Amino acid sequence: MPELPEVELVKRSLTSLIGLKIKDVVFSDTVISGHKNDRMTIVKEPIESFLNIRNSTIINIKRRGKYMYFELMNDEGILYMISHLGMSGGFFIVNTLDEITEANYKKHWHVQFHLSNGQILVYSDIRRFGEVRTIRDLNDFLPFKNMAPEYTEETAKNYFVETLKSNRYDNSYIKAIIMDAKIIPGVGNIYASEALYRSGILPTRRVKNISKKRLELLFDKIVEVFELSLNAGGLTISDYRSTTGESGSMQTKFKVYGQKFCPKGHEIKTKTIGQRNTYYCTTCQR
Ligand SMILES: [Zn+2]
CATH class of the missing domain: 3.20.190.10 (MutM-like, N-terminal)
Structure with a gap:
């Protein structure tokens, strides 16, 4: 997708x-x-x-x-x-x-x-x-x-952190919330798993239990995953193909999504959050 x-x-x-x-x-x-x-x-x-x-x-x-x-x-x-x-x-x-x-x-x-x-x-x-x-x-x-600013906008990071710190989303799972365009636009199921792994945050963590500093890191990791994918030509998986006729290679850079082990060799866990399959490592993420 x-x-x-x-x-x-x-x-x-x-x-x-x-x-x-x-x-x-x-x-x-x-x-x-x-x-x-x-x-x-x-x-x-x-x-x-x-x-x-x-x-x-x-x-x-x-x-x-x-x-x-x-x-x-x-x-x-x-x-x-x-x-x-x-x-x-x-x-x-x-x-x-x-x-x-x-x-x-x-x-x-x-x-x-x-x-x-x-x-x-x-x-x-x-x-x-x-x-x-x-x-x-x-x-x-x-x-x-109601869409949040694009990640490329200067105000986006502050908007992301402040919105999550506003108490409205306290009891939401962080994984579900970063896929909401009102918080940050454009994160889907795959990049949510990848950004959470890279920031060391468990997808099942409730928003209220994540410090401001870790939320800032999460924003940076979402940007990192977006940029990495743009440079790799995007994803080519299942029934989604790049319509330019070229194959993207982002799928080769996944650390957890669709993987059996994380880069450190721990077994990957999966869980359905917000009706979507989520991949994570309980050792690297807390
Ligand atoms: Zn791990």
């Missing part, structure tokens, strides 16, 4: 689209029949209103948390197309669908954006947990409203 580094890498891989115009949009049969049956399959608004992006120019592509958004300009002004990749979504830039080399992604395409230079931007999604939607004002998009 894509976490912040994977979404950031997809975003970066699409920068060549800036300046191009979206001429037409084509939907898969799955999207069309889903909408006919009142299910907002992939496109989270009526098809007709989504089609407002036709004849708009891509001004910029940005990321916020695990969301990516396209800043578009048409006759009526600025319009945003926001996308979340869900469990297995991805974008491809191709001349024809056949150029998508992963058979599953070729088969499970859902939206094609035909561009002014003849290329096609394809949104594919095997498990269909991802989404695209348009919005005129980013402030109207609820997930952005």
